[in-house]
Amino acid sequence: MSTPLNVQQAQQGDREAFVRLIRAYEANMYAFSRTMLSSDEDCADAIQETILLAYRSITTLRELAYFKTWLFRILIHECSRIRKNKAKHQLLASDINNHPEKTLAYEAIDIQDAVQRLEPSIRIVIQLYYFEDLTVKQIAEMIDIREGTVKSRLHRARTLLGEYLTDSEKEIEYETC
Structure with a gap:
């Protein structure tokens, strides 16, 4: 799906390369976030925050081959953050x-x-x-x-x-x- 070349280009500021990387994983990101979150809105929020954080910090990724692992780790943290916030503010339905x-x-x-x-x-x-x-x-x-x-x-x-x-x-x- 992602190639080290695309990741390298994204790290160098190529927005289109970053978009290609995200598009390669968007369905997987949604499916995964759906296992952790109960609503489509929460999934969309988690994915949006993940993309934003990934874009801002892609230069910190050292091993280009681990882009997917790195991206999903961000997604896990965002889903967990959303779940914790929801748990603090509302009772289970x-x-x-x-x-x-x-x-x-x-x-x-x-x-x-x-x-x-x-x-x-x-x-x-x-x-x-x-x-x-x-x-x-x-x-x-x-x-x-x-x-x-x-x-x-x-x-x-x-x-x-x-x-x-x-x-x-x-x-x-x-x-x-």
């Missing part, structure tokens, strides 16, 4: 957000729905590993945790996803009987 396990028995879910039900620290790791194709090492560097922690979160997420999907299959069987 529904009991479903507080207790997703209550809703699992009542509806069939697909993999994306199951991923959305994971707690944020586990959901981030799943999103980066499976949907952004990052390695365990890249994820560990990106979110400042040890590789072993990434592996344990992946294991925990797989276990929970298996339980969620199994529960939804059982519900479907009961409904068809």
Whole structure:
């Protein structure tokens, strides 16, 4: 997607090169931000701030090959900032957000729905590993945790996803009987 040449050109002030870099990742940025934030408006805010911060600080990027990792690290921090601010200013809209396990028995879910039900620290790791194709090492560097922690979160997420999907299959069987 991004090439070191495009990154280098962007670092030298080429706005079009920067735009090409962002366009290469805009869909991935939205999909990722959607796993952390509940509204399109919040996702748009996080992405906008990420782009602005990236543009202002692209000259600080030392390893051109790590542009995607660097960009997503900024996005993670922006999504976290928005979530923290929202948590300070408003209560959760529904009991479903507080207790997703209550809703699992009542509806069939697909993999994306199951991923959305994971707690944020586990959901981030799943999103980066499976949907952004990052390695365990890249994820560990990106979110400042040890590789072993990434592996344990992946294991925990797989276990929970298996339980969620199994529960939804059982519900479907009961409904068809």
